[in-house]
Amino acid sequence: xxxxxxxxxxxxxxxxxxxxRFLAKLFMGMSPADYSRSLVTPFNLLAAAxxxxxxxxxxxxxxxxxxxxxxxxxxxxxxxLLSWGIxxxxxxxxxxxxxxxxxxxxGMKQYRVLVRLAVLGGMLGYAFAASYLLIDLGRPWRIYYxxxxxxxxxxxxxxxxxxxxxxxTVQLLEFSPSILEWIGSRRLHxxxxxxxxxxxxxxxxxxxVHQSALGAMYLITPGKLHPLWYTxxxxxxxxxxxxxxAMSFALLLAFAxxxxxxxxxxxxxxxxxxxxxxxxxxxxxLAMYVYFVLKVLALAQDNNWALLTTPFGYxxxxxxxxxxxxxxxxxxxxxxxxxxxxxxxxxxxxxxGIVLNRVNVNLIAYNWNQPDHWSQIIPPWSENIMILAMVTxxxxxxxxxxxxxxxxxxxPEYRGxx
Numbered sequence: 163x164x165x166x167x168x169x170x171x172x173x174x175x176x177x178x179x180x181x182x183r184f185l186a187k188l189f190m191g192m193s194p195a196d197y198s199r200s201l202v203t204p205f206n207l208l209a210a211a212x213x214x215x216x217x218x219x220x221x222x223x224x225x226x227x228x229x230x231x232x233x234x235x236x237x238x239x240x241x242x243l244l245s246w247g248i249x250x251x252x253x254x255x256x257x258x259x260x261x262x263x264x265x266x267x268x269g270m271k272q273y274r275v276l277v278r279l280a281v282l283g284g285m286l287g288y289a290f291a292a293s294y295l296l297i298d299l300g301r302p303w304r305i306y307y308x309x310x311x312x313x314x315x316x317x318x319x320x321x322x323x324x325x326x327x328x329x330x331t332v333q334l335l336e337f338s339p340s341i342l343e344w345i346g347s348r349r350l351h352x353x354x355x356x357x358x359x360x361x362x363x364x365x366x367x368x369x370x371v372h373q374s375a376l377g378a379m380y381l382i383t384p385g386k387l388h389p390l391w392y393t394x395x396x397x398x399x400x401x402x403x404x405x406x407x408a409m410s411f412a413l414l415l416a417f418a419x420x421x422x423x424x425x426x427x428x429x430x431x432x433x434x435x436x437x438x439x440x441x442x443x444x445x446x447x448l449a450m451y452v453y454f455v456l457k458v459l460a461l462a463q464d465n466n467w468a469l470l471t472t473p474f475g476y477x478x479x480x481x482x483x484x485x486x487x488x489x490x491x492x493x494x495x496x497x498x499x500x501x502x503x504x505x506x507x508x509x510x511x512x513x514x515g516i517v518l519n520r521v522n523v524n525l526i527a528y529n530w531n532q533p534d535h536w537s538q539i540i541p542p543w544s545e546n547i548m549i550l551a552m553v554t555x556x557x558x559x560x561x562x563x564x565x566x567x568x569x570x571x572x573x574p575e576y577r578g579x580x
Contacts, residue, residue: 187344187566209554216551219544223297231544237529240298242521242541246549247294249376249520251287253404254411254513258284258333259362259369261412266362275431276438278340278569279419280412282560285333290556292326297548322379325372332365340567343576351576373404380523388527390469390478393460396523402456406449407516410509413442417506423564428571436502443505446512447493454486474530481522485515 189197223231232241261280265273296302304311308323336358342351377400380387393399416435419427461467469475489511496504525539532538563569568576 184345190565209558212547212554213551216547219547220297220551222544223548228298228300231542231548233538233540233542233545235538237532238525238538240524241539241545242525243545243549244294244298245521245524246517247297247552248291249524250517251291252376253373253400253407253516253520255284255287255291256369256373256404256408257412257415258282258336259365260405260408262336262362263366266359267366270441272434272438272441275434275570276412276416278337279415281333281336282340282563282569283411283415285330285337286556286560286563288326288329288333290552292330294552295326297552321375322372325368325375328368329365329372332361332368336361336365340569343573344567369404370401374398374401376400383528386529387523388474388530389464389466390461390474391523391527393464395456395460395463399453399456399460402449402453403516403519406446406453406512409442409446409449410512413439413446414506414509414513419564419570422561423570426564426570430572431570439502439505440497440500443493443497443508446509447490447497450486450490450493450512454482454490457482457486474527477522477526481515481518485511485518489515 192200219231228234232243234241258281261273262277264270265277292305296305299305308320309327335354338354339351339358342348342354374397377396377398380392380396381394384392416438420432420435424432470479489508492504492508492511495501496508529535529538
């Protein structure tokens, strides 16, 4: 900022200074009073009520211990909190690398308008995944230990910890051009765009290894995880399912942008949403066919057909046929009919299937033969309110960024530079 700018933020020539320009962007061109009044909406009031209700629960967790708010013990160390916050969410958040790789590495230029939105979805997703870890860890202030102090390269959790940290860092750097455009830093913007391809390559490697590592964690639980879900191919199944989950999440992000942030979208983005939805729908359908075949082959290899007639077998079929087979067929019909609406419905159903699969592996089918299994996996209200508060905060942060940063639009002064 000009050293001679007055307290109002204007330079001696009368032009707006950095402070005045920054506040105008921060308050979206409104005065602080008008901006404060604009915050009084039904959604914001509901969000405030949810967050306020969660404060005593979070206070109890950090002052009296994790066991006061969730059903955690040595037999069931990870409940719904991590089943939802990490295992179910991380396949979706690979959307950033899938879309960025399509554009930067495979030359699919039509995906350019979607790159920043997908990267934002991935960046926030992994940042909140780390936040869920901070809730669950017994001593969250030591979260940096796996990276800097106590190396344990023989542990899959060590690999996962490094992946999450690197993921957030890489995606923040990928998203940094949008931040730098917002604050008007051209020099740093040029540097940030120059390292994009290297970041994408590193990100794709991280994504591939990380998604499979989440499945590899359960290879040491053959006596605890139900035989229908336990297989030596868990790493491959986790990775392959993350591909169609990422594509489904990306096309639903595009729909959310058009539906709820239309004023922040430029004409190019709006015109490309339909074709991109069809393209992502084709990719998701193909990936689902591959995943479905892999699931059936794993079932055949372990010869677990007889287990399909048990109660857990019926539940397994609900997951496989109801939330993989049916969405897979709906994707096919939607793509052939060029029905954008049906493709979006298919994507939503596919994401429900991903969440169901991860919750099954991490919670429902884990320790399935324990006598008090069902009473142990039902989360208390306090755990549910923490999850609801985290989801609410996630939406609020996403909305705040979408309303300000050039995510689905190009600023004229930076057109063609990314």
